[in-house]
Amino acid sequence: MSDISITELEAAINFWRNRSPSSGDELALCKEASALSRPYALLIVQRRNAISLDRFDPDARAAWESYVSLNNGLQP
Secondary structure: OOOEEHHHHHHHHHHHHHHOOOEOOOOEOOHHHHHHHHHHHHHHHHOOOEEOHHHOOHHHHHHHHHHHHHHHHHOO
16 A cells, blocks of 8 residues: 555545534544544654555544545545
8 A cells, every 4th residue: 555645644634524523612523533633743743744554553544444435435
């Protein structure tokens, strides 16, 4: 599998945020956006442009794979 760019990761986070907006007084992210925010933050801290899916924890991997599946299903 190829690396996931920071732009692709940001699109996935925004997809989940639009699908399930932040909630509560603390404006907590949904489970999927929260899981993807960890590898996103890692890219920022390490000043990298891409990350391998192998570096995702199980929750982030599931959120990414669901995003890809749902996003591909929305494409004509």
